Amino acid sequence: MSSPVAQRETVRDIEAICRLDLGSRELRRRIAERLTRLVPADSYCFGTIDPATLLITDDVSAGLTPAAAAAAAHNEYLVDDVLKFAALARSERPAGTLGAATGGDPESSHRYRAVLPMIDARHELRASFVVDRRCWGAIALFGGGGRPDFTPVDVDVLRRLSAPVAAALRRAVHRAPADAAPGPAEVPLATAQLV
Template sequence: MGDRVRAARRTILASARDESRGLPFADGVMRAVNQAVGFDGYCLFAVDPVTGLRCAMYAEHGLVVPTERLVFNETVERDFNRYAELIRRPGHAGVLAMHTTPEPPSPRLHEILRPLGYQSELRLALVDDGRYWGALSLFRDDRWQPFSDAEAATAAELVGPLATALRRHQVRRTDSRQATRSAGIVLVGREGRFLTVSQEAQTWLGDLTSEGVIVEDVSRVVHEVARAAAAGRRDALCRARTTDGRWLVISGSRTPVEPVAVTVVVQPADTGQVIPAFAAWSGLSHRESEVLGLAATGLAAKQIARRLGLSVLTVNDHLGSTYRKTGVSGRDELLALMS
């Protein structure tokens, strides 16, 4: 591992501890990536670690393409370096480029990237501790040489720190909270197009955006939930966090009333809905997650101990470990972080 990669890894992890919101977080992370591998544009996203569906987006000079087109390419078209493939591939990295021999028959390259002026893409699936946390796509235009296999190997050295950065940022502490609002509704047709987006849903999606990311980008979160629901998945949902720290749950269900295929609901999440993803992002053990779930209902340590067949001392040890992992000083602060 070279000095530039080591420096990039350190900077990424430092950015992960930055509790600033939106672009400042992504900007710091991506400046570090640029130390190791240069690029002209990027798209970085996090997924709900329980369902694997997108929950946060960060981008600069990304792909200004209708979201339905990107979803179709990722899920239906035959193409190279799909994220699902990279998750299983050693190194979790892949390059797609023009002017190679033979040139790849890639719809994404020729129909999406090239019209936007990009001639090369480097993708990373952010897999760490055996779990998929998100992904990063880097883009280059004609001023650069295409990404090389050597650069892909260099970028692969950043997978662990990038995954850690995304995890920490999803459970960051925030200072400001706005008043909550009612649920929003998105009606999705059979071809994946949004038929109706309520004002509440539009506003909630706007709260997921940050400087450099537009609502069209964030709508990918809704598209993925809708597609999972259309496929019959019972866990067609993701937990997402607004830029000011409020938790949302975005869930989809089949709606067999033409022309609607799926109804997606965007609404504030309760603590019980947040805990599974929060526990995974925070690196809690199975037992720590159980204790946290019961603590969130208001049970005292003695009651939790009785419920789980543990000693009070053991319960308090699990709570103490959870406080350390989440960077809080006690139960009230922990519960506030999930509300």
């Protein structure tokens, strides 16, 4: 279990990252790297979300296979399950664990049965990043069977980061991507989307 000092330092460090002039992908990579030093995870996905539709528009991840990413997207939009990003975005509590959301019975979750085994995960911690009642991003952290489940303290850290991370993601939408690698360029969100 992390100390209160480590928790405060992590929140402070991530708030400082949020104040940097970074493109969205680099911002998310740095936040995830710092966050996972406090909240150990074997893999993660950190997406931007269109605040009007609550659809994921881009994803930065580590430890996920393409097949797992496709299965996760299918679960997110087409399967009835708990702890969906859109539900977290509308909730007073924008973060939670799969274990708590299922009342300690994660087997009752389709995502637990169908997606988590694809990445050898047994635990999941999710959060939506919301400011001014608008969601700008979401993260899922995954832990393998060798790790204990995420704790209420881990959930609280993500809740405390919801607004500052959302505000930083909102600002990053309007920045040119300084961190774009060769290949398809990151495109800022426009006023409309074709789905």
